[in-house]
Amino acid sequence: MARKRRKIPLTKRLETALELPDGTLCRSFRIELSGNRRAVIEGCRRILQYDQNCIRLDTVEGALCFEGDCLRVNCLSGGSAVVAGQIATVGFEGE
Amino acid sequence: MTLNWLRLWRFLTGYVWFSGEGGFPERLLTEAAKSHLPLSDSRREGESFFAGCPARDYRRLRPLARRACMRLKIRHKSGLYFRLFPYRKRIGVPVGLTLAVTLLVLLSGRVWVVTAEGNTTIPDGEILSAMEALGVYPGCRLSSLDMEWLRTEALTRLPQVSYLSVNPTGCVARVAVTERGQTPFIQDFKQNFSNMVAARDGRILSVEVYSGQAAVIAGQGVTKGMLLIGGAVESASGNTVFRRSAGRVIAETTREISITVPFREQKQLPAGDPIFRPVFRFLTWDIPLFGHGALSGDYLVTEYHHLPHNGSFSLPIGLISRYYTPHKTTVLSHSPEAAAAIADQRLKEQKDALTSGGVTFLSEQHKTVQKTDRGITLTVTYLCKEDITREIPLSVTENS
Known part of the structure; x- marks a missing residue:
């Protein structure tokens, strides 16, 4: 049985072909980490799970999971979220 | 926005800190973000959820909380609106604030206090009354003061002052003076010829002659009117020279008291309770705070000033309590x-x-x-x- 290939969106393929920065033509998410205390995520759609030890965010490219202690969402607006606390691991879960 | 500006903005607009129980906090956060309701500093503690939002957005948050099956409860309210809310029915507060701001604006260009500095022998009152005559008094406009003219005029009015300047500091006009050094008095003994005579009976203890010729010696007894120091002095050439006599003759006297x-005996004594008549002092005006007529008879007036004081001077705005105690001629036994x-x-x-x-x-x-x-x-x-x-x-x- 032939394995089904994952379809790459046209805009993404164009971006790659034209060597444009990520997020120019298609929506993508971006994480900016300040040590292990703070993470700014752009391209966040919603919060999937929220507790002190785990915060899961739904992004345009799948789920993003933060694990650690005393985690909290400082701000969530306009597709951006700020996660603060003691971040131990950052995990990606594909679509 | 820096943190301080953010705090100031939150204080001005009002901010609400709330907690949510049960349900799905992540859903509330997501829905709030979609509805453009900014929630800040959200955190999870066990089953409870805590966050803050602007006071005006809290009502819009309630339907979202219901959809997320959460019960919201306000934990803390902060901001100017919440501070002023308890005083909303007290009309005096806004009236007082308006009055204070108006007074501040109207009076900031005027002199509130006039003080004298640098004087040691000249009383403050003398300097201040001279300055008042020249137009420097509580209530006068600071911009209308011509310092050069004031200096010239004040120096002619106060001859014992060698330098004077009016220094306005805020609403205080400080009158700085330098007193003129006293020149020693020189007695002219060649004018106003005089004798020194005894003012009362006594026995001379000592004689000090500064000018003239002594007519008595120590130990001598004198009677009232007797010549002590003569103004007519015989010169070496035999002529008589007249002088103004001066000196001290200390004598042992007897005094009967x-x-x-x-x-x-009759005396003026307080009779009856004092009458209280307060006035409100505003700069130089005393506004009466009583409605009775004029007082007749003799009264002893006692005055208490309730003026704001900053340690060095009092502001000329405040209450002055005056007590008029009636006085009557009373026969004392x-x-x-x-x-x-x-x-x-x-x-x-x-x-x-x-x-x-x-x-x-x-x-x-x-x-x-x-x-x-x-x-x-x-x-x-x-x-x-x-x-x-x-x-x-x-x-x-x-x-x-």
Whole structure:
């Protein structure tokens, strides 16, 4: 049985072909980490799970999971979220 | 926005900190973000959820919370609106604030306080009254003051001042003065010829002649009016030269002080309760805060100032309490013992007055207390030491 290939969106393929920065033509998410205390995520759609030890965010490219202690969402607006606390691991879960 | 600006913005607009129980906090956060309701500082503690939002957005958050199956509860409210909310029915607060701001704006260009600085011998009142006559008084406009003109005019009005300047500091006009150094007095002995005669009887203890010729020596007894220092001095050539005599002749004298205290005497004494008449002082104006008519009769006025004070001067705005105590002529009856005590007190007062005038009391020679039907008379004779000189002009007639 032939394995089904994952379809790459046209805009993404164009971006790659034209060597444009990520997020120019298609929506993508971006994480900016300040040590292990703070993470700014752009391209966040919603919060999937929220507790002190785990915060899961739904992004345009799948789920993003933060694990650690005393985690909290400082701000969530306009597709951006700020996660603060003691971040131990950052995990990606594909679509 | 920096943190301080954010705090200020939150304070001005009002901010609400709330907690949510049960349900799905992640859903509430997502829905709030979609509805453009910014929730800040959200955190999870066990099953509870905490966050903050602007006060005006909290009502919009409730339907979202219901959809997320959560029950919201306000934990803390902060901001100007919540601070002022308890006073919303107190009309005095906004009226007072408006009045204060109006006063501040109207009076910021005027002098509130005038103070004198740098004076040691000239009283403050003299300087301030001179400045008031020149237009520097509480309530005058700061911009209308012509400093150069003030300096020139004030120096002519205050001859004992060598330098004066008016320095406005905020609403305080500080009048800085430098007093003129006192030049020593030079006595002109060649004018106003005079003799020194004895002012009272006594025995001379010492003679100091500054000008003229001594007519007495120590140990000599003198009577009142006797020449002590003569203004006519014989020169070496045998001519008579006239001078103004000066000197000190200390003599041992006898002084008799007699005090009479009647058993019944009339005195002005407080009668009745004081009448309270407060006034509101605003700069130089006293606005009466009473509605009664004018007072007739004699009153003793006691004044208490309730003016804001900053340690160095008082502001000329505040309450002044005046108590008018009526005074009546009252007949006082003294017992013989009380009359004697009063006589002793009055004798002491007289002695103090004489001591301050240069008389030294050496000893008490004789004391009598005479009691009559009308009162008591205390007579005391003292041995004193004092300067008995009295200057009298010397009339000189030229014979042609």
